[in-house]
Amino acid sequence: MESTASAASGSTPRTRVAVIGGGYAGTMAANRLTQRPDVDVTLVNPRNEFVERVRLHQLVGGTHDAVRDFAAVLSPRVRLVVDTAARIDAQQRAVELASGSTIAYDYLVYAVGSAAASPLIPGAAEFAHPVSILEQAQRLRAIVATTPPRAPITVVGAGPLGIEVASELAEQGRAVTLLCGGTLGPYLHPRGRRSVAAGLARLGVTVLEGPASRVAEVTRDAVRLADGHDLASAVSVWATGFAASALALRSGLSVDSAGRLLTDETLTSIDDGRIVATGDAASPSGMPLRMSCQAALPLGSHAADTVLQRIAGQTPQDFTRGIAAMCVSLGRRDGVFQFARSDDTAIWLHVSGRAGALLKEAACTSPIDQLAKEARRPGSHAWIVRDRRRTARIASRGSVGLVPAHKGG
Ligand SMILES: Cc1cc2nc3c(=O)[nH]c(=O)nc-3n(C[C@H](O)[C@H](O)[C@H](O)COP(=O)(O)OP(=O)(O)OC[C@H]3O[C@@H](n4cnc5c(N)ncnc54)[C@H](O)[C@@H]3O)c2cc1C
Incomplete structure (x- = not known):
């Protein structure tokens, strides 16, 4: 076993x-x-x-509050410090907190997730509402609650987030327009996309696709499209995707072009063997998995395994697990469960309708069950989907895991 810090003298x-x-x-x-x-x-x-991020669209629609007591998902052996990390001092092995205090570590797991991508479109930061973190969803919920029932609502972005928010609001009787800026649900297989389009139509969502649906500007009460056309919009929602936290960059650690902490295939920072990244915040070999809860759980367990293997003096294993589906809810009674190859490309197979909604609900409940189980029986989490193609892709491109020695290891 490698050297460790001693918490109490003589112990x-x-x-x-x-x-x-x-x-x-x-x-x-x-x-x-x-x-x-x-x-x-x-x-x-x-x-x-604990924030159930996968339910934030439900918070906006008023069907779930999207939070859980940490006691339901976190081991009582873990000390929870309610604070925000302001900077990582890798040399001193310390995390500086916003409150001014510091936490010293022997190993650090960087799991700060993601937030809404900053909008570069004029007026969007000022007048459009993001929905990627709890407080944003709560704010949007409050705004919608004070907006007249038939006032037009515009959702910008037609990935799963935009589709889910638009559906949830339409199911509450709101007049919603979804601006795709291109293709509806770009990830989806054409068959899955047709099912999503049909579900949105049943809910009464107006879907605008193609280059003309690109947003050029957002104002207080309208959205201007690329072709100069103005759409009245009492509430504009910004749902164009997720971006990484600036914490790693601010702390002088290597990040990928999107700001995620750059790691090797064991999830270890390429700068420092004491730092391991996971979830949306990790970029193994600069080829990150899709930001998703589905990836976050196996990445979380793998990050812990890497740390535990280092503590035990063993060589950490590469992360080889893949994700094999995307689920999109269309309100509370409809949904599409899109199957994919283990390299995360959609295939023809999907489940829609009520069965799709039930599978999506299971995809929201299951992570909570998995966390609760891991709290009770640490080491029990397992994930069966393996992405063998990733290994081949990385081998052909050259993995950052081949970078020589870790500074801090
Ligand atoms: C509406 C919505 C629906 C979604 N639906 C799905 C779905 O159906 N399936 C799916 O796979 N994925 C879905 N996702 C994506 C999924 O929620 C994320 O990919 C997932 O939450 C990533 O997990 P994570 O642990 O990496 O990050 P997060 O869940 O974002 O957790 C990061 C945590 O770090 C905290 N944090 C951030 N900065 C700091 C700091 N400086 N100091 C201390 N703490 C910090 C955050 O507050 C947060 O608690 C959805 C997302 C949204 C918004």
């Missing part, structure tokens, strides 16, 4: 692991790390509740 040496971010990946990692009785795990998170 068995203990290893301090700090986890930044208590989302799906960070909570999974924190729970799994408790397998070793000589590891002290501290989880830093800005809220004292």
